[in-house]
Amino acid sequence: MSSPGAGRGSAVVRESFVLPLAFLTVAGAGGLRLAPGTGVLSFVPPPLVTLVLAALLLGVMVRAGLLVPSALMGDERTTLENTSGAVVTLSLFLASAQLFTCLTPDSGILRLVFNLFFLFLLWNTLAAQPDRVRLLRSLVVVFGWAYVVRYVALAALADPQGGWTRRLITVLLEGASAGSLEGEATAPLAGYIAFAALALYLIGLVLLPRARPAGGTAMVVAVPADTLE
Secondary structure (H helix, E strand, O other), X not given: OXXXXXXXXXXXXXXXXXXXXXXXXXXXXXXXXXXXOOXXXXXXXXXXXXXXHHHHHHHHHHHHOOOOHHHHOOOOOOHHHHHHHHHXXXXXXXXXXXXXXXXXXXXXXXXXXXXXXXXXXXXXXXXXXXXXXXXXXXXXXHHHHHXXXXXXXXXXXXXXXXXXXXXXXXXXXXXXXXXXXXXXXXXXXXXXXXXXXXXXHHHHHHHOOOOOOOOXXXXXXXXXXXXXX
């Protein structure tokens, strides 16, 4: 049976090192770009729209109980603990913004479509008031869908040697758009980096501290003396 001290120590390590390191890694990996063919490495800062999406996503997390501000910052915590909680929150915000950057095409009409889709979905989720588990499942589905479209479907469309994947996607999209839908070429390694960043981000969300259980309240029932006779 684990002692309260051990649990407290693991929570401190998680909030001070594990979560900030995980989210900052996602923030860095989400902005990396590898030029197709040459493999030249560059870094893309988060566009303004992704900052808006990240702020909206954190609001959805708070409403669903996935992100509990009182578990990271509060009057009952020390200054060092509040600083650690603020770092976790800020790193989560940056990771969310860069994850949207990573999963959204860099240019073209599809960039607008992706951003509008994320905005509509987050706004609808905020109104639906999901719980923690349902929000996690929803994020897995949405981010997974965006990953497949960007790094599998669009990459296949942009690759003349795409093989059966490109032919299948072309057939599925035939007649669905007014014109030809252009893909977006990506370096093969970029898909692996994006997958690792997405997986690390979701793991970090699962590790976020939960709300503290409310302390039990003792209830005293007054029993008349004559009932004891």
